[in-house]
Every structure is written in C-alpha cells, then in structure tokens.
Amino acid sequence: MFTAGAESLLHQARLEKTCTDLLQTTLCSPKCPEQLQLLCAAILRERSPSDGLSLSCDRIQSSQQLSLVASVLLAQGDRKEVRSVGQRAFRVLESRQPEGPSLRHLLPVVSKVTRLAPHTLHEDQTNLLSKRLVDWLRYASIQQGVAHTSGGFFSTPRARQPGPVTEVDGAVATDFFTVLSTGQHFTEDQWLNVQAFSMLRAWLLHSGPQGPSTPDADDKSELEGSTLSMLSATSTASHLLPPQERLREKAFEYCQRLVEQSTRRALRKGDADLQKACLVEAVLVLDVLCRQDPSFLYRTLSCLKALHVRLCGDTARARALLPIARFFLSHGEAAAVDSEAILQHLFSRVPCELFHSPMLAFEFICFCRDSLPLFGRNLDILKQSFPNLFKLLAWNSPPLTSEFVALLPWLVDAGTAVEMLHALLDLPCLTAALDLQLRLSPAASDRPLWDTSLKNPSCLEASRDPQFQALLQHLLRAKASGTVKRLAPLHQLLRPMASCARVVQCAEAVPTLLQAFFSAVTQVADGALTNQLALLLLERSDSLYQVAEYEARVHRVLSSQFLALCALHPSLVVELARELLEFVGSVSGVRSRGAMLASVAWAVGEYLSVSWDRRCTVGQTNRFFEALEALLFEVTQSRPSATLPKCPPQVIAVLMTTLTKLASRSQDLIPRVSLFLSKMRTLTQSPAPSSTHHEEDAGAIRTRATELLTLLKMPSVAQFVLTPSAEVAEPRYHRDANTALPLALRTVSRLVEKEAGLLPG
Numbered sequence: 001m002f003t004a005g006a007e008s009l010l011h012q013a014r015l016e017k018t019c020t021d022l023l024q025t026t027l028c029s030p031k032c033p034e035q036l037q038l039l040c041a042a043i044l045r046e047r048s049p050s051d052g053l054s055l056s057c058d059r060i061q062s063s064q065q066l067s068l069v070a071s072v073l074l075a076q077g078d079r080k081e082v083r084s085v086g087q088r089a090f091r092v093l094e095s096r097q098p099e100g101p102s103l104r105h106l107l108p109v110v111s112k113v114t115r116l117a118p119h120t121l122h123e124d125q126t127n128l129l130s131k132r133l134v135d136w137l138r139y140a141s142i143q144q145g146v147a148h149t150s151g152g153f154f155s156t157p158r159a160r161q162p163g164p165v166t167e168v169d170g171a172v173a174t175d176f177f178t179v180l181s182t183g184q185h186f187t188e189d190q191w192l193n194v195q196a197f198s199m200l201r202a203w204l205l206h207s208g209p210q211g212p213s214t215p216d217a218d219d220k221s222e223l224e225g226s227t228l229s230m231l232s233a234t235s236t237a238s239h240l241l242p243p244q245e246r247l248r249e250k251a252f253e254y255c256q257r258l259v260e261q262s263t264r265r266a267l268r269k270g271d272a273d274l275q276k277a278c279l280v281e282a283v284l285v286l287d288v289l290c291r292q293d294p295s296f297l298y299r300t301l302s303c304l305k306a307l308h309v310r311l312c313g314d315t316a317r318a319r320a321l322l323p324i325a326r327f328f329l330s331h332g333e334a335a336a337v338d339s340e341a342i343l344q345h346l347f348s349r350v351p352c353e354l355f356h357s358p359m360l361a362f363e364f365i366c367f368c369r370d371s372l373p374l375f376g377r378n379l380d381i382l383k384q385s386f387p388n389l390f391k392l393l394a395w396n397s398p399p400l401t402s403e404f405v406a407l408l409p410w411l412v413d414a415g416t417a418v419e420m421l422h423a424l425l426d427l428p429c430l431t432a433a434l435d436l437q438l439r440l441s442p443a444a445s446d447r448p449l450w451d452t453s454l455k456n457p458s459c460l461e462a463s464r465d466p467q468f469q470a471l472l473q474h475l476l477r478a479k480a481s482g483t484v485k486r487l488a489p490l491h492q493l494l495r496p497m498a499s500c501a502r503v504v505q506c507a508e509a510v511p512t513l514l515q516a517f518f519s520a521v522t523q524v525a526d527g528a529l530t531n532q533l534a535l536l537l538l539e540r541s542d543s544l545y546q547v548a549e550y551e552a553r554v555h556r557v558l559s560s561q562f563l564a565l566c567a568l569h570p571s572l573v574v575e576l577a578r579e580l581l582e583f584v585g586s587v588s589g590v591r592s593r594g595a596m597l598a599s600v601a602w603a604v605g606e607y608l609s610v611s612w613d614r615r616c617t618v619g620q621t622n623r624f625f626e627a628l629e630a631l632l633f634e635v636t637q638s639r640p641s642a643t644l645p646k647c648p649p650q651v652i653a654v655l656m657t658t659l660t661k662l663a664s665r666s667q668d669l670i671p672r673v674s675l676f677l678s679k680m681r682t683l684t685q686s687p688a689p690s691s692t693h694h695e696e697d698a699g700a701i702r703t704r705a706t707e708l709l710t711l712l713k714m715p716s717v718a719q720f721v722l723t724p725s726a727e728v729a730e731p732r733y734h735r736d737a738n739t740a741l742p743l744a745l746r747t748v749s750r751l752v753e754k755e756a757g758l759l760p761g
Contacts, residue, residue: 020044020052027068028055034064041068048075057088066092067105074112083120086113090125093132104191111199114206126207130243133196133203138250140177140193145185165190168266168275178254180261180278182271197278200251201285207244208292248289252296255282255289259303262317263310276317283307283323290331297331304328308342318350319360322367329374343378347385348478351392355434358399361392365403372410379410386411388478390423394431395502397509404513409520416480417521418532422540424514425554426475426487428507429545432497433475433490436463459493468493491545498547507550514557522568530569531576537562538583541596559599566603573607574615577624580604584627594648601628601651605658609665609723618666625662625669628655629676636683649697653704656680657722660708664719674712681705
C-alpha cells in the first residue's frame with residue numbers, strides 16, 4: 001500500500017500516543033469512510049508490534065470492519081490475540097447464512113488465523129468451515145450478478161436481468177461455477193467461491209488426518225498400495241461422508257473441472273494467465289488430496305497423465321509441469337508409474353527453452369530443492385542435468401544465487417566435479433552465449449529479452465562460423481558430457497559482450513558459488529579427484545572470461561581453495577611436482593596471478609617434506625628451490641614493464657619464506673639463501689629511483705629478510721620453527737611456557753634483538 005520510502009519512514013518514526021489513539025478511534029468508528037479506515041489500518045500494521053494498542057474485535061458487528069481490526073491485531077504476533085480474533089471470526093461465521101453478503105471479508109482472517117495458530121480451532125469450528133467451503137465451492141450460482149445502477153428513466157427490471165456465466169472461450173457454462181468462470185458481474189457466493197479455492201489447499205493441510213504434516217514415505221507407500229488393490233469404480237455417497245471427507249470429495253471435483261476448463265482457448269490474455277495459475281494450484285491440491293486419502297489416486301492418475309502429454313508440447317504452460325512432476329515423484333511408486341521419463345523431459349527441455357523466464361527459473365530451482373527427499377534413485381537425473389540448471393543460474397544469477405548455494409551440495413558428484421568446476425568458472429561466458437543465442441533466435445519476440453544496451457555486438461556474425469559452433473554447443477549442452485573443452489577461443493569471440501549488465505551480475509555471483517562448490521566437493525573427493533581439482537585451478541587461473549574485476553575475485557577464491565586442497569591431501573605437492581614446477585617457471589602472470597602464485601609457493605614450502613610424504617626426495621627439493629630462486633630473482637631484479645609487471649610484496653615475502661623453509665630441510669642450500677636474502681635486504685635499503693616498491697612495501701620485505709637471515713644462523717632452530725613436526729600443533733606447545741616452541745621463539749627473539757643494528761632506525 002505504501003512505497004518503500006514511506007514504509008521506511010513509518011518504521012523509523014515514532015507515533016505519539018495521541019496519534020495512535022486517534023488512528024484506533026477512526027478505525028473503529030462505524031461512520032468513518034472506508035478509504036480512511038483502510039489507511040488507518042495500514043499505518044497501524046506498519047507500526048506493529050506496538051504497546052499502545054487498545055483495539056478489540058469483540059463488539060464489532062460489521063465483518064468488513066472486523067477484518068480491518070483483525071489485520072492489525074494479527075500483525076502484533078501475540079498468540080492470545082490470534083486466538084481471540086479466530087474465535088470472534090468463527091462466531092460471526094456461525095451466525096450468518098452461507099449466502100450472507102459480508103462473509104467475504106472474514107475468509108482472509110480465518111485463513112491467517114489457521115496459518116498462525118493452527119491448533120486453536122475446535123473440532124466443531126473445523127467442521128463448520130469445511131461445510132461452508134463445500135457449499136461455496138460446489139453450489140455457487142451459475143447466473144451472473146446484477147450490475148449496480150444509480151437508477152433513472154431507462155433503468156428497467158428487464159434490462160437488468162443477469163445472464164449465465166460463461167467459460168473463458170465464451171461458451172455458456174454448463175457445469176458448476178469455478179474461479180475460471182467469467183461474467184460481467186459476480187454474485188456474493190461467486191466471490192466466496194473464488195476465495196474458498198484460494199484458501200483450499202492450506203485448509204486441507206490443516207484439517208487433514210495428519211494435520212499440517214504428512215505421513216512418512218514408507219507408511220504412505222504401504223497405505224497407497226493396499227488401497228489401490230481394493231479400489232472399486234464406485235465411491236461412497238457424498239452426502240453421507242463426514243465434513244472433512246466431503247470437502248475432499250468436492251475439492252477433487254472442483255480441481256477436475258479446472259483441469260477441463262484449462263483445455264479451453266481463452267479469449268483474453270488475462271484469462272489465459274489465470275488458467276495457468278489455476279492449473280498449477282489444481283495439481284497441487286490434487287497432490288494433497290492423494291496424500292490424505294489414497295483412494296483419490298486411482299481417479300487422479302489418468303487425468304494427470306493426459307494433462308502431462310498435453311502440456312509437453314505447450315511451453316506457455318510449462319509451470320504446470322513442475323507440480324505434475326512432484327506428484328509423480330510422490331506417488332509414482334505406489335501407482336506403479338515410472339517418473340523417470342517425466343523428469344527427463346522436464347530437465348532436458350524446460351531450462352533450455354525458458355531460461356529467460358524469471359518466475360519459471362525461480363520455481364524450477366525451488367522445485368529441485370524442495371523435492372530432494374523424493375528423488376530417490378532419480379537423483380542422478382538431477383546431477384547429470386546441472387549444465388541445464390546452470391542456464392537458469394547464468395541468466396538469473398542475483399535472485400537465484402542463494403537457492404543454488406543450498407542446492408549445490410546435492411549436485412556435486414565425484415564423477416562430474418571437474419566438469420562442474422569448469423562450468424562454474426565459465427558461468428559469465430555462458431550468460432553471454434545465452435544472450436547471443438536469443439539474438440540469433442528466429443522466434444525472438446518484439447520485446448527483446450537480451451541486453452539492449454549492446455545494439456549489435458560484433459561477434460554476432462562471427463558466431464556462425466563452424467569453428468565456434470562446436471564450442472558453443474558444448475557450452476550450451478543440456479547434460480553432463482564427461483568431457484572438457486578449452487573455451488579460450490570462445491572467450492575471445494564473446495569478449496565484446498563482457499560489459500553487458502547481466503554478464504557482470506553473473507560474474508559477481510561466481511565467487512560465492514565457488515565457495516559452496518568446494519565446501520561440498522571436499523566431502524566426496526579422494527586423492528585422485530583432489531589432484532585433478534588442484535591441476536584445474538592452476539590451469540584455469542590464466543584462462544578466465546575477461547569481465548571487469550572477475551579475474552581478481554576468482555583468483556582470491558582459487559588461491560584459498562588450492563591451500564584447502566593441499567591441507568586435505570598434502571601428498572599432492574609431491575604427486576604434482578612436475579606441474580607445479582611448470583606453473584612457477586613463468587612470471588608472465590605474476591601480477592594477475594599473484595594470489596595463486598603465493599598459494600602454490602606457500603604449499604611447496606609447507607608440504608614438500610618427508611614428514612608429509614616419504615616419496616619426497618632431495619632432488620625434488622633442489623628443483624623447486626632453483627625454480628623459486630630464479631623466479632624471485634627475476635621479479636625483484638627487473639624493472640616493471642608492460643610484459644613484466646611489478647610483483648606484489650606479499651608474493652616476494654612468501655617466496656623468500658619458502659626458499660628458507662626448503663633450505664632448512666636441505667642445509668646445503670643455506671649459504672645460497674643467506675646470500676640472496678642479504679641482497680634482498682640491501683636492495684630494499686637502496687634509495688635509487690629504480691626501486692620497484694614503495695617505502696612501506698620495501699620495509700616489510702626488508703624486515704622479513706632480516707628475520708629469515710637470523711633464523712638461518714641457527715639451522716636447528718630454523719628447522720624446528722619453519723618445519724615443525726605434527727605434534728607441535730598440539731595445544732600444550734602453545735600454552736606451556738616450558739615446552740620447546742616458546743623456548744625456541746624466545747631464543748629467536750634474542751637473536752633478532754642482537755641484529756637490531758641492521759634494521760633502519
């Protein structure tokens with residue numbers, strides 16, 4: 001009712017007691033205009049909960065006024081008030097006839113009371129509302145309402161005679177009234193019919209045999225199986241059933257009628273949209289009915305099978321496929337129906353064709369998340385369909401990111417983890433490819449779904465080249481293929497689209513998704529998969545789609561996750577020694593890949609040791625030492641240029657520390673490291689204009705070099721501090737002042753103090 005700014009102001013403002021009392025008096029005044037009462041109720045709701053309210057609905061006679069006061073009281077969140085409002089609403093409901101003119105205002109109140117405090121209603125009240133719902137759903141008038149006229153000379157009773165309601169295609173209705181019946185004007189019981197259907201599913205869940213919850217799957221399957229085996233073609237006479245069972249019977253007839261009405265061709269777009277929404281709700285209600293009373297299952301199956309066949313060729317009504325799939329997931333085993341074919345069609349077609357529909361994308365991901373306990377042996381279909389699900393994410397990443405974070409642990413599988421990581425890193429590229437696909441589509445609508453800020457990207461024609469078609473098809477695949485292709489040429493082709501707003505938004509979501517992926521994959525990864533993932537991180541660190549700031553954000557995640565993989569499987573440093581040496585042998589990406597290079601160097605210094613892997617040899621240690629020494633020399637002795645950018649000081653500090661760690665394990669290397677560290681200290685003290693670092697950075701490097709030099713003067717202490725044994729990680733080494741580690745640290749501190757003269761004043 002209010003704008004966002006007005007709501008914020010109402011929340012921040014503090015109403016005086018006089019103002020609050022005046023709002024309440026106006027709301028309760030029977031002579032006050034309806035619009036003013038609506039405004040007062042809205043303001044009081046926005047200020048809830050409030051201590052200054054003195055409202056009560058006990059003496060209110062008008063059901064419209066009662067609904068407004070009840071909305072304020074229910075917004076307070078007080079359970080006693082909720083119970084009081086519910087009892088008052090039912091007293092009014094009991095005192096009125098089913099065709100009473102003002103019951104329409106009470107149903108929203110009753111529905112909200114049921115949702116907030118489901119156990120406050122008595123059995124007789126539950127039975128009463130169930131009976132009323134039966135009357136409103138099944139026995140509403142099939143004649144249109146009378147138009148309200150102001151009178152006049154030409155107003156005659158003959159001119160105001162109402163006609164019958166019609167179907168959405170214009171045909172005269174021959175069956176009972178439903179929410180899909182149309183007319184110029186509606187009677188009160190027809191409005192109650194619409195409201196009754198809107199609250200039907202929630203009420204069935206409340207008043208059903210299991211209350212708001214559902215029976216266990218095993219019990220349900222056993223119950224359904226035994227019931228189906230005894231079903232007969234006839235059912236108990238409806239009028240002899242208890243109120244709840246009679247309501248379920250009439251709800252079933254109502255939903256069947258809606259399914260039949262959904263086959264009609266609507267004359268107006270608004271009616272067509274209403275058809276889609278009502279079809280979804282009808283299937284959801286049928287699902288509830290079959291869970292509560294399995295005798296409905298036999299009668300529902302044929303209806304929904306035919307409906308599914310019809311909807312498979314109608315993309316405009318694809319939303320209804322989701323509740324149908326959930327229905328067969330829930331009841332397929334009991335009904336001896338294989339839900340695999342239904343799921344295969346759903347996951348292979350809908351995301352491919354309708355990824356650009358935000359509402360459908362959100363509902364599709366919610367369906368996947370909420371149906372996880374029902375997938376069972378069909379969970380592999382979900383896992384294999386992750387490329388298609390990623391299309392929904394790539395196109396709608398901001399609103400779907402949190403849902404995908406919750407879903408990813410179920411999608412991650414040891415067999416597809418490597419392919420999925422590639423897909424996550426290429427997600428912004430996928431967004432650009434989907435944009436390109438829409439632009440090339442011959443069935444594009446008049447209102448384009450792509451980013452209109454990019455009028456005619458230069459890659460539009462080039463993408464038709466057969467050279468790129470295979471890469472585009474791989475990127476746009478529907479299922480996991482088990483293969484990985486290098487998409488660097490495609491990155492270059494789609495580079496003009498990297499500035500599209502949708503691509504930039506998708507790129508911002510990738511780091512969060514990567515964190516969720518690695519949290520899940522570490523739960524299933526063995527040594528071989530860990531090695532594969534580590535290699536992938538090294539490979540992809542310089543092969544990312546060039547979106548603004550995307551590379552830096554992703555590198556921060558990749559570097560931290562590389563260290564996590566090393567901690568999970570320390571032997572990978574020895575097992576991937578050749579690949580790691582190749583990685584550190586290049587300085588072309590020192591600035592862009594600085595975080596990744598620092599992580600690799602730190603992992604080498606930490607885990608290249610016989611204490612972690614007995615296969616570690618002196619030769620390996622020497623090779624890594626020489627490669628890192630050459631890298632450090634090149635990045636510190638050369639002037640920054642376009643081809644050789646300045647190396648971050650953090651990388652230099654890690655490289656120096658790693659060289660010192662390796663030397664402490666192979667003491668023949670100590671003289672070389674000491675000489676190099678001395679040169680580094682001298683280099684950072686030089687005030688020459690060619691210095692490659694600012695004074696603060698140079699001071700940090702100089703301090704680290706001095707500390708490492710001091711440690712190397714006592715090799716045994718250096719090895720103990722830089723390469724501690726596993727038992728040193730125990731808490732007692734950090735708490736007890738008499739143990740070896742604090743003693744070693746105090747020794748080093750004294751040595752550093754002796755060398756203080758070397759530090760700048």
